[in-house]
Amino acid sequence: MNFASDNTSGVDLEIFSVVEQAAKSSAMPYGDDVFTSKLQIIANEIFEKPVSIFPVATGSAANALALSVVCPPYGSVYCHRGSHLEEDECAAPEFYIGGGKLSLLSGEKAKFSAENLKAKLEVKSPAPPIHHSPAAAVSITQATEVGSVYSMDEIAAISDVARYHKLSLHMDGARIANAIVSLGVTPAEATWKSGVDVLSLGATKNGAFAAEAVIFFDPEKSADFEFRRKRGGHLFSKHRFLSSQLLPYLEENKWLRLAENANLRAQQLGKGLQKLSQFNILHEVETNMVFVKMPASLVEGFKEKNCLFYTWGEDEGYIFGRLVTSFNTTEREVDRFLGIASQLAI
Structure with missing residues (x-):
């Protein structure tokens, strides 16, 4: 993903x-x-x-x-x-x-x-x-x-x-x-x-x-x-x-239908991550981007599961991440990512 x-x-x-x-x-x-x-x-x-x-x-x-x-x-x-x-x-x-x-x-x-x-x-x-x-x-x-x-x-x-x-x-x-x-x-x-x-x-x-x-x-x-x-x-x-x-x-x-899917998947992703205590949503999800602050220790786990997203900076063991959804991102992909995030956050 x-x-x-x-x-x-x-x-x-x-x-x-x-x-x-x-x-x-x-x-x-x-x-x-x-x-x-x-x-x-x-x-x-x-x-x-x-x-x-x-x-x-x-x-x-x-x-x-x-x-x-x-x-x-x-x-x-x-x-x-x-x-x-x-x-x-x-x-x-x-x-x-x-x-x-x-x-x-x-x-x-x-x-x-x-x-x-x-x-x-x-x-x-x-x-x-x-x-x-x-x-x-x-x-x-x-x-x-x-x-x-x-x-x-x-x-x-x-x-x-x-x-x-x-x-x-x-x-x-x-x-x-x-x-x-x-x-x-x-x-x-x-x-x-x-x-x-x-x-x-x-x-x-x-x-x-x-x-x-x-x-x-x-x-x-x-x-x-x-x-x-x-x-x-x-x-x-x-x-x-x-x-x-x-x-x-x-x-x-x-173009608007394609963008609507991207926005909906970002809302799904943001709401799912918000339920996990180790993830802090940094900005209101208004379009197709989700910005998070999470433990830096989780990054390698995501990479091993082939979950790709950009990260930057580190603050007392936490790292910042940006996740972007697309016109063809599916509900299943988001659910799978959230499942992996939930496992890693245990």
């Missing part, structure tokens, strides 16, 4: 089937194909307005290229200090922006508040503005790196601050489907209706081979994205193999 990451999961069979169809026929390159055309139509329907959608292969590419459009080389992007942008993208945002910087905010549950953002933006320096990197954009992660979600009110409040300061609001949505399911809202409500300008939409963690997308909710603001994607090496010649993953993923709410 592999709970190390939702990146360890396989591929949804329907998505696999559509990619196979794309592989059996020829098509014009660089996005001039039927899969990409249909993807644009379905994206407009899902988000209830005309949008511009650009498939890319990785989440880092989606985030970095999206931010390069809304932030000049001398500008700053405001984000949480525990965000993927800051911790796990090897300075890709700064690289693709062309020299911009990340300005870091703090907050519990890997979220920052509108009040925190407002306070940082309003800090004044006695030096002339020309000496400082001006604010250009704000980025929030939905769901966050600890599996928490921003409420619609929290996003709207952050958007209000961003609008006041004439900043674009970007959403890193590597797990946006899990967040939408958790909140019980529509994709439109979770994004542009709450004030989001540009979304990095994830699919790889939720049933695709390797496909993400950048979505601009004001198509006029996406004018130079295609050039940045090409210059950055992320315009695929056989573009249909990205679009043929995203098309079945988004059609008929498949």
Whole structure:
């Protein structure tokens, strides 16, 4: 059983089937194909307005290229200090922006508040503005790196601050489907209706081979994205193999059904571990991640039973762990893991 990451999961069979169809026929390159055309139509329907959608292969590419459009080389992007942008993208945002910087905010549950953002933006320096990197954009992660979600009110409040300061609001949505399911809202409500300008939409963690997308909710603001994607090496010649993953993923709410299973299995896992006295759940389980503190002595036992998950740090004989469920995690797998945990905890 592999709970190390939702990146360890396989591929949804329907998505696999559509990619196979794309592989059996020829098509014009660089996005001039039927899969990409249909993807644009379905994206407009899902988000209830005309949008511009650009498939890319990785989440880092989606985030970095999206931010390069809304932030000049001398500008700053405001984000949480525990965000993927800051911790796990090897300075890709700064690289693709062309020299911009990340300005870091703090907050519990890997979220920052509108009040925190407002306070940082309003800090004044006695030096002339020309000496400082001006604010250009704000980025929030939905769901966050600890599996928490921003409420619609929290996003709207952050958007209000961003609008006041004439900043674009970007959403890193590597797990946006899990967040939408958790909140019980529509994709439109979770994004542009709450004030989001540009979304990095994830699919790889939720049933695709390797496909993400950048979505601009004001198509006029996406004018130079295609050039940045090409210059950055992320315009695929056989573009249909990205679009043929995203098309079945988004059609008929498949992406939300896949995420719902992942969330349910995490709830099952969290509730089961909570019943065991040696496991302490560190964060409320809101999406598909469970964070625990447990005796370090149990780790080898899990490994021997081929139960894989990430651990880090050690505090007086205890260790921290992260378990992530996926679109195809089964109830039986979770029950089996809980049974092993119960045996080891004796």
